[in-house]
Structures are given as structure tokens and as C-alpha cells.
Amino acid sequence: MTETVDAAPASSPLADDDMFDPAFVDAIIEGLDEEDAAHVQELVEPLHPANIADLFELLDSDRRRRLAAALGPRLDGDVLAEMNDWVRDDLIDALAPHEVADLATQLDTDDAVAIIEDLEAEEQRAVLRAMPADDRAAIEAALSYPEESAGRLMQRELIAVPEHWTVGQIIDYLRENPELTTDFWEVFVVDPGHRPVGALKLSWILRTPRWVPVADAMQREQTLIPVDMDQEEVALRFQKYALISAAVVDSSGRLVGMITVDDVVHIIQEEAGEDITRLSGAGDGDINRPFLETVKTRQTWLIVNLGTALLASGVVSLFQDTISRLVALAVLMPIVASMGGNAGTQTMAVAVRALATNQLTQSNTIRTITRELRIAIANGFTLGVLIGLGVYIIYREPELSGVIAAAMVINNLIAGLSGILVPLTLDRLKVDPAVSSAVFVTMMTDIMGFFSFLGLATLVGLPG
Amino acid sequence: MTETVDAAPASSPLADDDMFDPAFVDAIIEGLDEEDAAHVQELVEPLHPANIADLFELLDSDRRRRLAAALGPRLDGDVLAEMNDWVRDDLIDALAPHEVADLATQLDTDDAVAIIEDLEAEEQRAVLRAMPADDRAAIEAALSYPEESAGRLMQRELIAVPEHWTVGQIIDYLRENPELTTDFWEVFVVDPGHRPVGALKLSWILRTPRWVPVADAMQREQTLIPVDMDQEEVALRFQKYALISAAVVDSSGRLVGMITVDDVVHIIQEEAGEDITRLSGAGDGDINRPFLETVKTRQTWLIVNLGTALLASGVVSLFQDTISRLVALAVLMPIVASMGGNAGTQTMAVAVRALATNQLTQSNTIRTITRELRIAIANGFTLGVLIGLGVYIIYREPELSGVIAAAMVINNLIAGLSGILVPLTLDRLKVDPAVSSAVFVTMMTDIMGFFSFLGLATLVGLPG
Known part of the structure; x- marks a missing residue:
């Protein structure tokens, strides 16, 4: 008549912060390496399914499979349902279709679907064939809805x-x-x-x-x-x-x-x-994601950024003559570009967040853009004065310090404008602003940072 | 005997995406500007408290107060409990203590505490004095627990x-x-x-x-x-x-x-x-935060970054002689620094995320660091080859392209190392890695980007 969930019992291998005592993990690893399944089972016995799932995540791929073998039926659907997607995929790859089917049958539709939806098409069919007819029908119905939709998330069990x-x-x-x-x-x-x-x-x-x-x-x-x-x-x-x-x-x-x-x-x-992690171009950023997939995701982003860095560098090359006459320009130009990048990232992060939480809607778009521009002007002015003063103290060149101060104001405005307009535009175009905003915003602040500083310097005829 | 929650009824001013139809918001604004309280009340009547709270957030500060006045008792505790903190503070400032006390009395302890905890000490005392003794006692007990603790979050009403x-x-x-x-x-x-x-x-x-x-x-x-x-x-x-x-x-x-x-x-x-938003130095990044506080938060961060940008620029200034002999170095150096920054940000975002979700613990620290270094080597190699080739095609200078390729590998390693070690170290020191990681990581990738590229160029005696 009672249902027991062993959440963090008194004599727990979990520290106060709900994370495993490293000594406990070491004991598990030792047990696995010595192939002492009985001892491993005994250690795992008092754990909540969510903690067993965590334990798998802490081990490397090879030991995960050994732990699965050692646990036998204790590795049930509840443990799998709590497990990180990548770790679970890795484990399930090693199981026969009828074993996966047995595990999925223990679960509510939503958890069963989460396990089965990521399988290769052929394996998925094999697993579904091995399930009882009514469970299979429920899961097939759920799989007929789009990924990440309510239909995948819901359970059919209800009153x-x-x-x-x-x-x-x-x-x-x-x-x-x-x-x-x-x-x-x-x-x-x-x-x-x-x-x-x-x-x-x-x-x-x-x-x-x-x-x-x-x-x-x-x-x-x-x-x-x-x-x-x-x-x-x-x-x-x-x-x-x-x-x-x-x-x-x-x-x-x-x-x-x-x-x-x-x-x-x-x-x-x-x-x-x-x-x-998407804003940084690291995809879902899961530390359990397979190495090659991770490298591929991150490199795609880095290569796109290499393209924009080359563009920015092309802008610098337009001003080689000016730079060769005054090398101080080469010393100072990264400051303007980098400060613009920082300010643009601030505005962009705020905009991405506000869009994701439905706080930024059609009704307050104009007010929010105005607000960001006012912030950009305030920041540009402060930073312009600071860098202008600093450059004057070091170089004693009023024209040079005027040029860098003006470039700082201009680039902060560009940063504020692109920081808010890029995510808004992407959102209107139904592109996830978190995925693609950063590359456009830093491209703008890099290019305009170099262009405004070196351009103004050339314009006023530096070196004077 | 029935409890009614009017969640998005059929004849709703909400679009399918659960956001207000802009025409509805315009009608509200018109009603407020014409001081037609009856019409505003009628428009707001069918709304769920959460939607009324949203409506306040969409208006500017002046119209928020007019809406509060027009709504009268319809602006109840449930609406306030759903409201954005900053918008609520703004509204509550305009209310008398006994009005705040009346609103708080309608709520469970946790919601009442959320409203009262942000008040100035003196106003808080006045509000508490105006509350019934038992409610006051419950709230005073909750306020005796630290901010953002379970004691503030809990309600005393339970079975x-x-x-x-x-x-x-x-x-x-x-x-x-x-x-x-x-x-x-x-x-x-x-x-x-x-x-x-x-x-x-x-x-x-x-x-x-x-x-x-x-x-x-x-x-x-x-x-x-x-x-x-x-x-x-x-x-x-x-x-x-x-x-x-x-x-x-x-x-x-x-x-x-x-x-x-x-x-x-x-x-x-x-x-x-x-x-x-913290990673970007924009604090809580709430679009409803007052202008001056927002500027102050963001500027603090930008000024710290100005300091690190000056440091990086100081590194460039060490190599002025080399640059003046080969201006192409000035053209290319931002690429190395910026690509290091991008790669470092990826690793840092992943690390901050894994720490925040308790996925990165003592037991898998070494494995995660190793993983990030392997990714950094893979990325550095790919980017090094690409930029080396690109530079060779443009400049036909094997030494220059060798130098930039080597600098790219070095700076990617620095990026990977600092991207993972900085958040881990801050976390061990009990500093929130989301708040302070970025400044250290980009400082490292900027400084080491310039230093490795210009240093190697000087070392091999470029221009050759």
C-alpha cells in the first residue's frame, strides 16, 4: 500500500550539496574495475533513480557499460528517464531491442517516448515491434507529433x-x-x-x-x-x-x-x-555530448567567425598607410573594437533573454530600442571620456585622444543598435536569436570599431 | 463552491502565442490617456491576473500608475505576485503602507514576502505595522531568513x-x-x-x-x-x-x-x-530595470574590460618596432585575438552551465578538462591550417603564414585552458562563475593572442 522513493536517505553517499562524495564514486570505480558486481550493487542499492542516473554521467563511456551490466534490472526505466540524453543514447546503443522495449514498457508515455525518439529508424522499429500492442500504439501516436511538441511531452495516462x-x-x-x-x-x-x-x-x-x-x-x-x-x-x-x-x-x-x-x-x-551555450556557438553545450559532434558544432561556428574576422582585418588593411605612419594606431585600435564587442554583447544578451521569455513584444519594441540607445549613448560618453583622457596622458596628442574618444562613442552606438536590432530581426524572421545573433553583432562592432577609429584618424590627417 | 481562474478565455485579447494583440494594448493606452477608467476596467475585466501583470509591464512608468488608479481593487495581490519585480517596486512606491498591507494580507506567505522584502526598511516597518498580527508574525519570521533562501520561498500554509x-x-x-x-x-x-x-x-x-x-x-x-x-x-x-x-x-x-x-x-x-546576461556583464538583464541602475551595472563591467583592453594594448605596444617594419602584422593580429576569444567563450559557456546544473563535480573535473583541451587542440589545428593557407594565398609569405598558424594553435590552447580553469577556480573560491569568468578569459585570449602572434613574428625575424 505504500510507494517508496528513496530520496537522499540519512546514511547517504551524497554530500550536503546533493553531489556524490568523491570517495563513493572512487569506490564504485574500483568495484567496476575489479568486476565485483555484488559490491557495486550493494553500494548503489540505497540510491534514488535520479542519483543512479547521475552516477552514470560521472563515469567514462567504458565504465558506464560495465555499471549497466553490474546493475542488471536495477537499471530500470526510472533511471533511464532521469539520465542525460547523450549518456542514455550511449548506453542504449549497447542494449538489444527487446531490452529497450522492456525498459520503455515500465514508463509513462512521455518518458518512453523520450527514450525511443532518439533511436535510429531501424532500431526504433525493432524496439516498437518488441513492445505490447497498446504501449506500441501510444508511442507511435506520440511519435506522429513534431519533435519538441506538446504531443511528445504529454502522457496518455490521466483521469x-x-x-x-x-x-x-x-x-x-x-x-x-x-x-x-x-x-x-x-x-x-x-x-x-x-x-x-x-x-x-x-x-x-x-x-x-x-x-x-x-x-x-x-x-x-x-x-x-x-x-x-x-x-x-x-x-x-x-x-x-x-x-x-x-x-x-x-x-x-x-x-x-x-x-x-x-x-x-x-x-x-x-x-x-x-x-x-548557443549564444557562444557551443550548441547545446552538454559536457556529455560525444567528442566529434562537439568539435563539429564548435568548429562550424568558429569558421564562420573566422570569416568575419577576415572581413574586419580587411577593413584594417585599407588603412595600412596611416598605420605605418603612426604605429600607435595599431596599438590602440583593438581597444575600440573590443569595447564595442562587450557593449554589443550586453545589449544582445538582454534582448535574447527578453525575447525568449515573451517580455519583448510588439507593444514595447520601440520603448526597448529607445532604452538601449540611451544606454549606449551614456556608456559611449563615459568610455569615450575615460579612453580619451588615458590616451592623452600616455601620448600627449590631443588629436589622437579626440579621435579615439569619438570612435568609442560611435562604436558604442553601433553596438547598442546592432545588439537590439539583430536579435529582433532574427526573431521576426523566425530564426532563433540565441543561435545566430552573436556573429552579426561582433562583426558589426569589429568592423565599425576599426573603421571609425582608423577612418577618423585618416580624416583628421594623423599623424598631425 | 467553485474556484474560477480565467486563463485565456475564448474571446481573448491574447493572440495564439499568448501575447497581447497590439490593438488591445493601444486601446488600453488610449483609455488611460483619455482618463476613461470605466472603459479600461471593461477591457481588463476578462483577463487572468498573470495577463494583467503583463499589461503593466508593457506600459511606461507614467501609464502604469494611471492603470493602477483605474483598476482600483482589481489590482489585487494575485496580480502583484505575478508582476516583474522592478515593475512592482515602481508601483508599490506610489501606494500608501496600508494599501500595500491590504494587498499582502490576501496572499500566501511566500508571495507576501516577495512583495515586502524589497521595500525600504522604514516603509517595510510601516507596512508590517498595518497588517493583522498573525500575518505580520509569519512575514517577520520569513524575513528573518537569508534572502533567496528556502525560508523566504516557503509558504506557512500547509496541511x-x-x-x-x-x-x-x-x-x-x-x-x-x-x-x-x-x-x-x-x-x-x-x-x-x-x-x-x-x-x-x-x-x-x-x-x-x-x-x-x-x-x-x-x-x-x-x-x-x-x-x-x-x-x-x-x-x-x-x-x-x-x-x-x-x-x-x-x-x-x-x-x-x-x-x-x-x-x-x-x-x-x-x-x-x-x-x-550576467556572463555579458549586464547584471540580471531585466528590461524593466530602472535606467540609471542599468547603466551603472553595465558601465562597471565595461570599465573593468577597458582596463583589460588597455593591458592587451600594452602588449601590442611592446612590438611597435616589428609592426612598423611590417604593417601586415597589425592587419592580421586582431584575427588571432578574436578567434581565441570566441573559442574561450565557447568553453566558458559550457563550463558555467555545467557548474550551475551540478553536472560538473569533483568526480569528473579531470575528465572534463581533458575533453576541453582535446577540443581546443582539434579547433586550433583546423583554424591554424585555414588561416595559414589564407594568409599564404594573400601575402605569399611562408614565414608569416607559419607564424599566424602557430599563434592560432597556441591561442586556442590558452582559450580552452582558461575557458575551463577560470570558471572552475571561481567556483572553488565560492565566486559565481557566471558573473566574473568572461573578463578573465577574454583578457587571457587577447593578451596571449597578441603576444603569441607578434612575439613569434619578432622571434623568426619578420619581415624576413
Whole structure:
């Protein structure tokens, strides 16, 4: 009658910060290297599935497979569901299709789909063939929805009741059908066409007398999630309306599944976190990603940046004569370009963030652009005065310090403008601003940094 | 008997993407400018509190106050709880202490604390004095815990029952005490010293016969949150163990509050998102932050970077003689520095992310450093060959292209090393790596980019 989740028990190998004691990990590694499966099993025994998943992530690829072999059935669907995608793919590659099918069968649809969707087409078919017919049908239905959509994220296991029941009938139905899911936080009320007409939070069911009709007790307004909605959008709805679970409906409005907040929490963490690494051109930035794939992703970005660096360098080459007459220009020019890059990155990070969280919308675009330009002017002025003074102190050349101060103001304006306009434009073009903004913004600040500084210097006839 | 939450009703001013139709916002603005409070109220009437909060965020400061005046009591605690911190502070400044007290009294402790904690000390005292004694006591207790700790985040409203009850007694207790909170997802079981000994998910209570003793039905293992735990750590626990709510305990293990996942979702979003803007030196990067504070935060960072840019420029100045003999060096040197900066930023973003999510721990530090160095070597080699070839094609100078290729390899190694070691070191020193990594990493890649390229050029005696 009890369900036990061994979350960080008292005699735990986890430190206060919920991370493994390194001595414990060393003991596991020793056990694996000595092929002492019994000892490894004993060490892993008290762990929560999420901790076992973490343990796999801490090991190298070779030891991960040995740990999987040592654990046997303790490596169950719950552990796999908690595991980092890359580590899981690596492990599943080593399993036979019927073993993967057994693991997936233990899980709710959403977790089973997460495991199966990343398999190669042929392996996926083999795994699905090895599953019981009803589980297979549920997973095939989920796979028919686009990747990263609500349809992939939802579970089909949910409680739906007709409007004409009473609260007591719901309770009896739940008590009498032990095969129903236990993981639910509200009961959905549907009409004869299986369209949601309301919902009942469990706390509300518990607090309402048995004789009360469902129609009187239910909450009629609820946030319905279309089955093809992007998961990032789903996460924003959950956050905005403080949802614990939500009904998923198909295009004709029928209830087809339920999304719970624990699945959404992962997405919020991933999507917000990935924006950081995507902005830097490191893709999803997962430290468990295979080496070659990681190198490929990062190099693609670096090579694009090499192109823009060559462009910027081409701008410098236009002014070789001026530089050869005054080498101080070569010494100072990186300052203007680099400060522009920093200021542009600040504005860009703010804009990317505001777009990702739906804070920057059509209604406040003009106000936000104006705000960034005011900030750029304030920053350009301060930095221009500072660098102008500094250059005067070192070189005692009023023209040179005037030129660098003016170039700093100009490049900060360029930085502010491109920092906000590039992400906005990409967003309007339906391109993820986190992926592509940085290359355009730093290209602008590099090129314009060199051009404004060296151009002004040539214009005023430096060396004077 | 019903609770209504008007989440995006059918005849909604919200577009499919859950953002306001710009025409709707314009109508609101028009109503405010014409001081037509009745029309504004009518437009706002069907909105969910979260949407009303969004509406405030879209307006400028002056119109926000006019909207607050027009809404009157419709601007309730729920709207304030959903509002962006900066926008809320701006509004609350315009309210009298007793008005703030009235609003806070409507809310659960955690939401009330969020509103009150940011007030100036004197205003805070005035608001607290205007609150009913028991609410005041609860909020003062919460304020006694550190900022951003579990104690601030928790609500005191929860359901706790003794172990010797039956499931039926819990249901009767809930039905007979309408003043109890309705927002709970599990019932906590406590011993006579009010220490948690187990928990019962509501779905479990509903599915268990009335006569079953609580002690037999409850789940004994649960994740307890210490009251002084940092909120980021709380969020990681919720995510890792897929929690919906969790008991908060004081240092003697007594149950003092409950944290629910909807509060945690905001924190995950904020903390992960802020890492992006913090890395760029734009602080929390909120577009609603007051102008002067924003400028101050960003300028502090830019001025620190101006210092490092001057250092890098000092390195260039050591090689003025070499540059004056071969101006092509000035043209090419920004490429080496900028590519190092890009590669360093990639590694740094990955490291900051892995540290923030507890993926990078003592047990896999060496492996992760090795991995980043291998990536740096692979990238350095590819970029070195590409730039070497490119420079040879343009300048037909084998020595120059050899020098830039070698400098590229060296600076990529520096980038990889500093990209991983700087965040790791800051983390060990208990400094947030997201705040301070970038300045050190780009300083290293700038300085070493110029030094390796110009130094090697001087060493091989260029121009040849």
C-alpha cells in the first residue's frame, strides 16, 4: 500500500550539496574495475533513480557499460528517464531491442517516448515491434507529433470523468480501479465528445462533500494545450499561469493527453540554459555530448567567425598607410573594437533573454530600442571620456585622444543598435536569436570599431 | 463552491502565442490617456491576473500608475505576485503602507514576502505595522531568513497530520475546516515534535480506503529542504527528484513550511536566464530595470574590460618596432585575438552551465578538462591550417603564414585552458562563475593572442 522513493536517505553517499562524495564514486570505480558486481550493487542499492542516473554521467563511456551490466534490472526505466540524453543514447546503443522495449514498457508515455525518439529508424522499429500492442500504439501516436511538441511531452495516462458524476463517484472510481495512474494532480471533466469542459484539483475533491455534482465543483476555465504547441511555449504557459498539470487537446478539441509540471521543469532549465551555450556557438553545450559532434558544432561556428574576422582585418588593411605612419594606431585600435564587442554583447544578451521569455513584444519594441540607445549613448560618453583622457596622458596628442574618444562613442552606438536590432530581426524572421545573433553583432562592432577609429584618424590627417 | 481562474478565455485579447494583440494594448493606452477608467476596467475585466501583470509591464512608468488608479481593487495581490519585480517596486512606491498591507494580507506567505522584502526598511516597518498580527508574525519570521533562501520561498500554509490518524480522518479534517489552504498537493505527516515522518500524495489519499492508517499509507522517504538552503539549490532538488511540493524544516528538524513547484519554476527560469546576461556583464538583464541602475551595472563591467583592453594594448605596444617594419602584422593580429576569444567563450559557456546544473563535480573535473583541451587542440589545428593557407594565398609569405598558424594553435590552447580553469577556480573560491569568468578569459585570449602572434613574428625575424 505504500510507494517508496528513496530520496537522499540519512546514511547517504551524497554530500550536503546533493553531489556524490568523491570517495563513493572512487569506490564504485574500483568495484567496476575489479568486476565485483555484488559490491557495486550493494553500494548503489540505497540510491534514488535520479542519483543512479547521475552516477552514470560521472563515469567514462567504458565504465558506464560495465555499471549497466553490474546493475542488471536495477537499471530500470526510472533511471533511464532521469539520465542525460547523450549518456542514455550511449548506453542504449549497447542494449538489444527487446531490452529497450522492456525498459520503455515500465514508463509513462512521455518518458518512453523520450527514450525511443532518439533511436535510429531501424532500431526504433525493432524496439516498437518488441513492445505490447497498446504501449506500441501510444508511442507511435506520440511519435506522429513534431519533435519538441506538446504531443511528445504529454502522457496518455490521466483521469477523465463525465460531467454528470458526483464527487463521491470520482473517489469510488479511483479506489476501485487500481490500474489507473497514480501520478496526477487534477481530474479532467469531459463532455460526451471527450472534450474538456472543466477540471478539479485534487485538493478540491478532498474538501468537497461526496454528494456534490462534478459540474458544480469543477473549475470551468482552464489552460488547454494544443497538441502541436512547441515545448518552449508550453513551458512559458505553465510558468505564467502557475500550472501543475494541463490537458492537451487535438485539433478538434478532444482530450488526448496531460502534461505535468515535472516534465516542464526540465524544459525550462534546458531551454534557458541552452541559450547561453548557443549564444557562444557551443550548441547545446552538454559536457556529455560525444567528442566529434562537439568539435563539429564548435568548429562550424568558429569558421564562420573566422570569416568575419577576415572581413574586419580587411577593413584594417585599407588603412595600412596611416598605420605605418603612426604605429600607435595599431596599438590602440583593438581597444575600440573590443569595447564595442562587450557593449554589443550586453545589449544582445538582454534582448535574447527578453525575447525568449515573451517580455519583448510588439507593444514595447520601440520603448526597448529607445532604452538601449540611451544606454549606449551614456556608456559611449563615459568610455569615450575615460579612453580619451588615458590616451592623452600616455601620448600627449590631443588629436589622437579626440579621435579615439569619438570612435568609442560611435562604436558604442553601433553596438547598442546592432545588439537590439539583430536579435529582433532574427526573431521576426523566425530564426532563433540565441543561435545566430552573436556573429552579426561582433562583426558589426569589429568592423565599425576599426573603421571609425582608423577612418577618423585618416580624416583628421594623423599623424598631425 | 467553485474556484474560477480565467486563463485565456475564448474571446481573448491574447493572440495564439499568448501575447497581447497590439490593438488591445493601444486601446488600453488610449483609455488611460483619455482618463476613461470605466472603459479600461471593461477591457481588463476578462483577463487572468498573470495577463494583467503583463499589461503593466508593457506600459511606461507614467501609464502604469494611471492603470493602477483605474483598476482600483482589481489590482489585487494575485496580480502583484505575478508582476516583474522592478515593475512592482515602481508601483508599490506610489501606494500608501496600508494599501500595500491590504494587498499582502490576501496572499500566501511566500508571495507576501516577495512583495515586502524589497521595500525600504522604514516603509517595510510601516507596512508590517498595518497588517493583522498573525500575518505580520509569519512575514517577520520569513524575513528573518537569508534572502533567496528556502525560508523566504516557503509558504506557512500547509496541511500536517499526526501519524495515528486514518486516511478517512484526513478527508474529514479537510472537509470540516474550510479555512485551510486549498493550494496543496500532498499532506505531510508529523510526529508529536512536529517533525516530518512521511508524506501522502493527494492522489494516494483519494485511492486509499478510509480505514487505512496514515502510517501504512504514507511514503516515508521524502526530500526535506533545510530552511536556510539557497533557492538555486532548492530548484535543483525539485528538478532532480521531480517534486511537486516539499516540506521545509528548521535546524531541529521541525516542519516550518512548504515550497511548491510553481514558485520553483520561476526561480529556474530566472537563475538559468540570468546566467546569460550576467556572463555579458549586464547584471540580471531585466528590461524593466530602472535606467540609471542599468547603466551603472553595465558601465562597471565595461570599465573593468577597458582596463583589460588597455593591458592587451600594452602588449601590442611592446612590438611597435616589428609592426612598423611590417604593417601586415597589425592587419592580421586582431584575427588571432578574436578567434581565441570566441573559442574561450565557447568553453566558458559550457563550463558555467555545467557548474550551475551540478553536472560538473569533483568526480569528473579531470575528465572534463581533458575533453576541453582535446577540443581546443582539434579547433586550433583546423583554424591554424585555414588561416595559414589564407594568409599564404594573400601575402605569399611562408614565414608569416607559419607564424599566424602557430599563434592560432597556441591561442586556442590558452582559450580552452582558461575557458575551463577560470570558471572552475571561481567556483572553488565560492565566486559565481557566471558573473566574473568572461573578463578573465577574454583578457587571457587577447593578451596571449597578441603576444603569441607578434612575439613569434619578432622571434623568426619578420619581415624576413
